[in-house]
Amino acid sequence: xxxxxxxxSTPAVIAALVEVTAAGVEVRAQRCAVDARAHGELLAPxxxxxxxxxxxxxxxxxxxxxxxxxxxxxGLRVGLVTAATMGQALGVPxxxxxxxxxxxxxxxxxxxxxAATDARRREIYWAVYDGAGQRIxxxxxxxxxxxxxxxxxxxxxxxxxxxxxxxxxxxxxPAADEPRYPMPVALAQLAAERIAAGAPGEPLTPLYLRRxxxxxxxxxxxxxx
Amino acid sequence: xxxxxxxxxxxxxxxxxxxxxxxxxxLLADALASSVEQHARFGGVVPExxxxxxxxxxxxxxxxxxxxxxxxxxxxxAIAVTSGPGLxxxxxxxxxxxxxxxxxxxxxxxxxxxxxxHVAVDTLEHGPLPEPAIALLVSGGHSSxxxxxxxxxxxxxxxxxxxxxxxxxxxxxxxxxxxxxPGGPYIDREACAGDPAAIAFPRGLTAAKDLAAHRYDFSFSxxxxxxxxxxxxxxxxxxxxxxxxxxASFQEAVCDVLIGKALxxxxxxxxxxxxxxxxxxxxxxxxxxxxxxxxxxxxxVRTPRPTLCTDNGAMVAALGSHLVAAGVAPSRLDLPxxxxxxxxxxSVTGEEWT
Ligand SMILES: [Zn+2]
Numbered sequence: 001x002x003x004x005x006x007x008x009s010t011p012a013v014i015a016a017l018v019e020v021t022a023a024g025v026e027v028r029a030q031r032c033a034v035d036a037r038a039h040g041e042l043l044a045p046x047x048x049x050x051x052x053x054x055x056x057x058x059x060x061x062x063x064x065x066x067x068x069x070x071x072x073x074x075g076l077r078v079g080l081v082t083a084a085t086m087g088q089a090l091g092v093p094x095x096x097x098x099x100x101x102x103x104x105x106x107x108x109x110x111x112x113x114x115a116a117t118d119a120r121r122r123e124i125y126w127a128v129y130d131g132a133g134q135r136i137x138x139x140x141x142x143x144x145x146x147x148x149x150x151x152x153x154x155x156x157x158x159x160x161x162x163x164x165x166x167x168x169x170x171x172x173x174p175a176a177d178e179p180r181y182p183m184p185v186a187l188a189q190l191a192a193e194r195i196a197a198g199a200p201g202e203p204l205t206p207l208y209l210r211r212x213x214x215x216x217x218x219x220x221x222x223x224x225x
Numbered sequence: 226x227x228x229x230x231x232x233x234x235x236x237x238x239x240x241x242x243x244x245x246x247x248x249x250x251x252l253l254a255d256a257l258a259s260s261v262e263q264h265a266r267f268g269g270v271v272p273e274x275x276x277x278x279x280x281x282x283x284x285x286x287x288x289x290x291x292x293x294x295x296x297x298x299x300x301x302x303a304i305a306v307t308s309g310p311g312l313x314x315x316x317x318x319x320x321x322x323x324x325x326x327x328x329x330x331x332x333x334x335x336x337x338x339x340x341x342x343h344v345a346v347d348t349l350e351h352g353p354l355p356e357p358a359i360a361l362l363v364s365g366g367h368s369s370x371x372x373x374x375x376x377x378x379x380x381x382x383x384x385x386x387x388x389x390x391x392x393x394x395x396x397x398x399x400x401x402x403x404x405x406x407p408g409g410p411y412i413d414r415e416a417c418a419g420d421p422a423a424i425a426f427p428r429g430l431t432a433a434k435d436l437a438a439h440r441y442d443f444s445f446s447x448x449x450x451x452x453x454x455x456x457x458x459x460x461x462x463x464x465x466x467x468x469x470x471x472x473a474s475f476q477e478a479v480c481d482v483l484i485g486k487a488l489x490x491x492x493x494x495x496x497x498x499x500x501x502x503x504x505x506x507x508x509x510x511x512x513x514x515x516x517x518x519x520x521x522x523x524x525x526v527r528t529p530r531p532t533l534c535t536d537n538g539a540m541v542a543a544l545g546s547h548l549v550a551a552g553v554a555p556s557r558l559d560l561p562x563x564x565x566x567x568x569x570x571x572s573v574t575g576e577e578w579t
Contacts (some may be wrong), residue, residue: 040317044324044558051328058329073273074314077280078321085325088284089298206280212273223453224461 001062002028003195004050004086005184008043008079009071009099010117010162011036015046016184017054020063020195025188029053032181039075043082063092065191067099067182069207070125070139071117080204093201095191100127100139102182103161105190108133114151114173116144116163117181124163125209128154141209144170230302230549233290233326234542235283237319238311238339239366240264240275242282245539246294246301247546252349254293255532255539258282265406269396270365272312279318287326290538298330303555305545308336308573309566311366316562324558333555336573337544338566339536341380343502344373345547346540350529355498358527359383361487363511364503364536365392365407368483370441370490371568373500376544377551382568383490384441387430391479391505394445398452398475402468412472413508419473421510426451426478431485441486448478480511484518491524500527502540507531548572 001021007014016030031046051058066083069076087094104115104127116126119141126147127138137150144167151159151173159168160176168175179186188195229249236243240261246254260278264270291297306323309316320336327334344360360371360380368386389397392409399408404415429444430436452475459466483505491499501515506528515526533539548571557575 038561040321041559041561043321044328047328048558058331073276074317077276077314077318081280081283081318081321082325084280084284085287085322086329088287089326089329206277208277212271212277214267214271214274222457223450224457 001195002056002060003063003065003188004047004061005065005188006043006047006079006083007067007099007102007182007184007187008039009067009069009076010181012181013039013042013046014182014184015043015050017050017056018185018188020188020192022196025185025192027185030184036075039078043078047082058086058090061090061092063195064094065187066094066096066204067102067187068096068204069099070119070141070209071099072120073208076206080206084204087201093199094204095194096202096204097187097190098127098135098139098207099182100125101135101190102187103179104129104135105133106179106183106186107160107176111157112154113176114147114156114159114164114171115161116147116159116167117161118163118166124167126163128156139207139209148172230546231296231300232542232545232549233301233304234538234540234545235304235306235319235323236536236538236541237279237315238307239315239536240270240278241536242279242286243536243538243541244286244290245537245542246290246296247349247539247542249546250348250352252539253296254290255537256286256290256293257537258286261407268400268406270312272314275312276314276318279315283318283322298326301332303333303335303545303549305335305337305541305548307339307342307541308560309338309563311339311564313562313564316564320560320562324560328558334558334560335545335548336556336560337541337548338568338571340367340369340371340568341376341571342540342544344371344500345376345544346502346533347500347527347529348547349539349543350533351527354500357494357496358498358500359487359491359494359496360500360502361483362503363391363483363505365396366390367503368443369568370487372490372494377548377553377571379569379571384439384443384486386443386445387439388444388446389449391443391445391483394449394479395505397449401453401456402466402471409504409508412476413510415469415472416476416510419467419469419471421473421477423467423470424455424474426474428478428482431482441490443482443486445479448475476508476510480508480514483511484514488518488522488524492522497523498525498527502529502534504535506534
């Protein structure tokens with residue numbers, strides 16, 4: 001089955017077409033552009049481009065997988081609204097996967113790792129994965145120091161992802177080069193069971209992890225002296 | 226007419242998620258989801274709260290609009306979406322949604338100007354708009370006076386507020402009087418029982434010295450402060466606040482300036498048609514005063530019904546339909562959300578559709 005994968009939880013704007021079969025997941029076409037300020041401009045043309053690469057009509061899609069974040073809100077929503085509207089228009093199910101899993105799961109090599117992406121405001125979105133790539137802690141958002149302390153407790157041997165590189169000094173663990181951003185093949189693999197079973201689609205609920213910045217209206221200041 | 230364009234419109238520039246369906250000048254559906262209640266305790270629209278609500282509401286609102294109109298996405302000729310001006314994050318949800326639908330259903334997408342859409346919505350009520358026309362657009366986010374020479378290709382801004390939007394002044398005065406948010410409908414209701422001549426509140430930018438530089442501009446900040454001073458003085462003197470009289474006198478001052486300047490723009494440009502749009506256009510005094518004063522100059526006032534004055538998807542669909550009929554090129558798929566989209570841009574046209 002041909003499946004569209006999108007993720008906009010990091011500065012990388014990702015669109016991919018994958019073939020999901022009983023044998024596994026194979027990437028057929030993908031586009032990844034790194035530009036934290038242009039998710040809205042880039043994603044739809046990239047979806048269009050991967051379809052064009054295969055000469056496929058959108059109606060050929062059997063399902064859509066989207067990275068749910070965590071990620072900076074404005075960019076994250078672009079991927080989710082794109083997936084949700086396309087799923088609605090095509091009448092195909094949409095499945096959500098934690099975007100950090102797209103980094104931590106493919107990094108599995110027998111020892112625990114910490115996957116992190118940039119949360120701005122000197123914080124990271126992070127999660128810890130066991131040696132088999134299963135998420136055991138997270139996703140959370142916090143200062144890198146907090147994540148570093150948890151990583152020590154859990155005997156993490158390496159950190160991975162864009163956010164880990166950015167705060168490598170604070171995390172005090174070796175940083176693995178790849179993947180820096182969620183891998184579409186991994187996101188599809190993590191949804192493959194649901195896809196193969198023809199599970200009902202899910203509403204794509206973003207993992208914001210933070211409340212909106214807003215304060216309730218305070219008392220009015222008088223204008224008279 | 227079967228050959229009139231069938232257009233979907235998506236609006237997410239502020240706190241309303243709107244999807245409208247229009248065929249030619251005929252309104253087929255206008256589905257709306259509002260996050261206004263989530264903003265009430267903040268006393269104004271919180272952008273992130275609005276953006277989150279748009280993401281949750283867009284798919285079900287589209288579903289309702291299509292069902293109400295009895296059409297499918299495959300039937301439509303184009304998808305129009307507000308691409309600016311407005312709240313950046315909120316606009317982005319609508320623009321990305323429009324592109325998602327456009328890619329999936331292989332339809333052209335038109336990124337359109339929110340203010341031009343406020344003008345276009347009147348065609349659903351009163352048919353094609355005679356050009357040129359003057360448009361007065363007043364809401365919580367904007368207060369503008371435009372010369373509409375050609376709604377498909379360009380409008381000329383004549384003036385705008387230099388401080389608060391008219392709707393913002395309504396919200397602030399409502400709060401001062403202990404009335405809920407958004408203030409417009411509550412002020413309107415209170416004012417019905419009040420005396421509009423009870424208190425002489427100032428009319429901003431109407432003095433001779435201001436008119437030279439700001440003939441068609443508005444200012445509501447001084448009015449808001451004057452109301453606050455008047456109310457505080459009464460409070461300090463331990464006297465009760467005549468809420469109905471304050472509301473009526475304040476409302477009268479706002480309407481007096483808006484209508485006065487709009488009619489001045491009509492007369493000095495030799496224009497016989499005045500369109501009024503935006504949330505404040507739902508104000509009953511504004512509508513009555515416009516009719517009354519315009520009649521003296523033989524100027525026709527066109528104001529859509531109140532539900533079409535506030536932000537909605539139908540207005541975007543109405544403008545989209547006008548653009549398709551006029552043969553205007555659609556936008557490209559890399560269409561950005563532009564929170565500061567200039568008034569002179571009615572729609573973002575791409576060279577080609579790929
Ligand atoms: Zn508006």
